[in-house]
Structure formats: C-alpha cells, structure tokens
Amino acid sequence: xxxxxxLLWIDGAEPYARAIAAAGLADRLRIETVPRAATPDPALLxxxxxxxxxxxxxxxxxxxxxxxxxxxxxxxxxxxxxxxxLREDIALSCARGTHRVQMPENILGALFHITKPYAAIVADNxxxxxxxxxxxxxxxxxxxxxxxGAIGAELARxxxxxxxxxxxxxxxxxxxxxxxxxxxxxxxxxxxxQSDFVVLLLPATPETDNFIDAARLARMKKTAWLLNFGRxxxxxxxxxxxxxxxxxxxxxxxxxxxxxxxxxESPYWGEDGILVLPHIGGLHxxxxxxVAALMVENLRRFLDGAAPSQLxxxxxxx
Numbered sequence: 001x002x003x004x005x006x007l008l009w010i011d012g013a014e015p016y017a018r019a020i021a022a023a024g025l026a027d028r029l030r031i032e033t034v035p036r037a038a039t040p041d042p043a044l045l046x047x048x049x050x051x052x053x054x055x056x057x058x059x060x061x062x063x064x065x066x067x068x069x070x071x072x073x074x075x076x077x078x079x080x081x082x083x084x085x086l087r088e089d090i091a092l093s094c095a096r097g098t099h100r101v102q103m104p105e106n107i108l109g110a111l112f113h114i115t116k117p118y119a120a121i122v123a124d125n126x127x128x129x130x131x132x133x134x135x136x137x138x139x140x141x142x143x144x145x146x147x148x149g150a151i152g153a154e155l156a157r158x159x160x161x162x163x164x165x166x167x168x169x170x171x172x173x174x175x176x177x178x179x180x181x182x183x184x185x186x187x188x189x190x191x192x193x194q195s196d197f198v199v200l201l202l203p204a205t206p207e208t209d210n211f212i213d214a215a216r217l218a219r220m221k222k223t224a225w226l227l228n229f230g231r232x233x234x235x236x237x238x239x240x241x242x243x244x245x246x247x248x249x250x251x252x253x254x255x256x257x258x259x260x261x262x263x264x265e266s267p268y269w270g271e272d273g274i275l276v277l278p279h280i281g282g283l284h285x286x287x288x289x290x291v292a293a294l295m296v297e298n299l300r301r302f303l304d305g306a307a308p309s310q311l312x313x314x315x316x317x318x
C-alpha cells in the first residue's frame with residue numbers, strides 16, 4: 001500500500017522533519033520538502049494528501065485532488081478561508097495554542113512600557129541626565145480583554161497576579177478563571193467603558209472587520225489605552241488616529257496591521273501616543289518546535305483516520 005505523501009512547503013523544514021522522525025511517523029509517510037518561494041513539481045501536487053504551508057498561490061489547491069489535511073503555521077486563518085480553492089473536504093487545522101506563552105508576555109511588556117518610565121530613562125542616560133520619574137501602577141487598574149481564548153485566558157492569569165482587575169468578552173460568555181466578569185460579545189461596550197487598558201485578541205472574520213471604530217473608541221475612557229495583538233483588520237485605522245489626536249483615548253500599542261510590513265506612508269508612524277511594533281507578539285525562539293509538536297499530533301490523527309486537533313470552524317472563521 002502506498003504511503004500518504006506529506007508536502008512540507010516551507011523554508012526551514014528541518015525542525016518539522018525531525019519532529020516527525022522523533023514521533024516514529026517517518027516510516028508511515030512519504031515526505032517531500034519544497035522551499036516556500038518554489039513551485040512543487042506537478043506530480044507532487046497531484047499526489048500530496050497532507051500539507052504544511054504558510055499558504056500556496058491562488059488556485060494551487062485545485063491541482064491537489066488528493067489533499068485531505070492542511071496544517072497552518074498560524075493561529076489566524078483568514079488567508080486560508082478566503083481562498084476559492086479550499087474545498088470542503090479538506091480538514092484545516094490552525095496553530096491555536098502555540099502563542100500561549102510568548103503573546104501574554106509581550107502584551108505585559110507593552111503594559112509595562114505604557115506605565116513605567118524606562119524609555120524616558122534610556123533617553124536620560126544618553127544625555128547623562130538625572131531625572132527622577134514616577135511609575136504608574138498596573139495594580140488596581142482594569143484590563144479588558146476582547147477575545148478570551150487560550151491567549152486571553154493566560155493573559156488574565158498573569159494580569160491577576162499583578163493585582164489587575166480583569167474583565168472581557170468570550171463568544172459563549174462562559175466563566176474564565178481570574179476574570180471577574182465575562183461578557184458575551186454584545187457586552188463589548190461595557191468592557192470598553194470600564195477598562196483602563198483594552199487588549200484586542202479577536203480573530204479576523206467578517207463580523208470583526210473594523211470592529212474598533214469611532215463609535216467604540218468614544219465609549220472608552222479618555223485615559224485608556226488600546227492594544228491590538230489580534231489582527232490588523234480589527235481596527236478602522238483612520239478612526240484610531242483621529243481618536244488619539246483628539247484625546248478621545250490616550251494612546252495605542254499596535255502589533256498587527258492590515259498591510260505588513262507597515263508602509264512608510266501609514267499615519268501610524270511617528271504619531272504621538274501610538275507605538276508601532278513589528279508583529280513580535282507571537283515570535284518565540286522555539287516557535288517552530290511548538291508548531292511541529294502540534295503538526296505531529298495532527299499527522300498521527302490523520303494517519304489514524306481521526307479529526308485533527310485545532311480544527312478550524314469555517315462558519316465561525318477560526
């Protein structure tokens with residue numbers, strides 16, 4: 001019986017091949033590796049039954065009639081779901097859960113940047129200037145998390161340890177440990193009104209496009225900060241720039257954008273009160289190993305005829 005063909009259509013496939021071998025799956029698969037910028041041989045496309053990829057060019061999946069399973073390398077899958085060639089019979093798994101550690105730490109880093117004067121002190125050091133500065137405390141403030149998934153729940157746990165009050169939204173409104181009050185999505189306005197810091201961790205779906213606009217920004221405290229570590233399309237960019245300039249909110253820390261790298265002409269660059277991060281939230285020195293572990297679990301399920309872990313709900317969009 002012919003072994004299923006797995007196509008690793010990525011650069012730096014070594015950690016994934018090692019993980020497959022270490023899991024004892026190499027003898028159950030045929031594995032072919034193709035660089036991300038290259039086009040696989042038509043014979044490979046025709047035979048591939050499983051795929052690990054950032055996302056091949058449009059129309060390529062139509063040339064993969066045997067494809068039954070795709071492992072995405074990212075938690076966000078809007079670039080997959082927007083494809084016309086993604087057939088209903090192809091199981092798509094996202095990399096949900098692989099950012100659980102690094103993303104909350106980077107969000108906390110942003111919160112410390114906002115409230116602690118270290119950036120100003122670095123400038124003082126360069127000028128050999130002694131200036132005593134006072135930090136604002138996170139303890140006692142309210143953190144609002146829009147999107148209490150795995151990352152949001154871990155952020156809530158860490159924030160509660162810092163004595164922050166945590167509230168937020170979740171699709172089903174179910175309780176989350178360390179969160180004082182969980183609202184369903186229709187309670188978003190209540191979270192905005194109460195929070196000193198609002199963190200966006202929502203997926204990109206038609207319902208969340210331009211989710212934060214002028215109307216919602218107006219419901220936030222004037223002293224509040226908006227932090228976007230979810231998806232760039234969550235924010236109506238012009239409305240956010242206008243809100244910061246007008247003092248509707250105090251500022252924003254943005255890690256994701258509609259177009260990346262962020263174009264030089266973006267009004268976000270150089271805007272007082274807006275910090276642009278170069279999409280660092282999910283980066284981790286061992287990230288390939290984390291995704292590889294998920295891929296191995298899903299390959300085992302694929303070979304055993306079971307549904308993959310972190311299967312994408314196409315109707316929900318994540």
